[in-house]
Amino acid sequence: MIGYQKLAAVVLGGAVIPVGLLAQVFLAGVGIFHDGAWWQVHAMSGGLLGLPILTMAALALTRWSHPPVRLLALLQAGLYLLQLSLIGLGSETGSGWISALHPANAVLMTVVATVVAQRVASIS
Incomplete structure (x- = not known):
C-alpha cells in the first residue's frame, strides 16, 4: 500500500x-x-x-494489494x-430467533474489526 491507501487503511480499519x-x-x-x-x-x-466499512471493501477490491487486509475487509463488509x-428478516418475519442473531453477528464484526486493526497496524 502507498500514500493515501495506507492512510485510509489506518484511519478506517484501525480506528473508525x-x-x-x-x-x-x-x-x-x-x-x-x-x-x-x-x-x-x-x-x-x-x-x-x-460508509467506512463499505469504503474499506471498495478499496480492498480496487486498490489494495495486501491479501490479508483485502480478505478481512471483504469479510467485514459481508x-x-x-x-x-x-434486522430486516427478523422484523418482516416477526422471528425473535432471527433478530437474536443480530447481536451475535455484532460480536463477529467486532472480532474481525480487531483483527483488521492489528493487520493494518502491522503493515503501516
Whole structure:
C-alpha cells in the first residue's frame, strides 16, 4: 500500500470502524437500560457505520494489494450486510430467533474489526 491507501487503511480499519462498533454496543445498551428513544440513534449510526466499512471493501477490491487486509475487509463488509439483513428478516418475519442473531453477528464484526486493526497496524 502507498500514500493515501495506507492512510485510509489506518484511519478506517484501525480506528473508525472499531470505535464505531464500540459506540454501537454502547448505544444499544443505552436504548435497553436507559431510554428506548436511543434505538433510533443506534439505527442511524449503524447505517452511517456502513460508509467506512463499505469504503474499506471498495478499496480492498480496487486498490489494495495486501491479501490479508483485502480478505478481512471483504469479510467485514459481508458481515455488515448480514447485520442489516438480520434486522430486516427478523422484523418482516416477526422471528425473535432471527433478530437474536443480530447481536451475535455484532460480536463477529467486532472480532474481525480487531483483527483488521492489528493487520493494518502491522503493515503501516
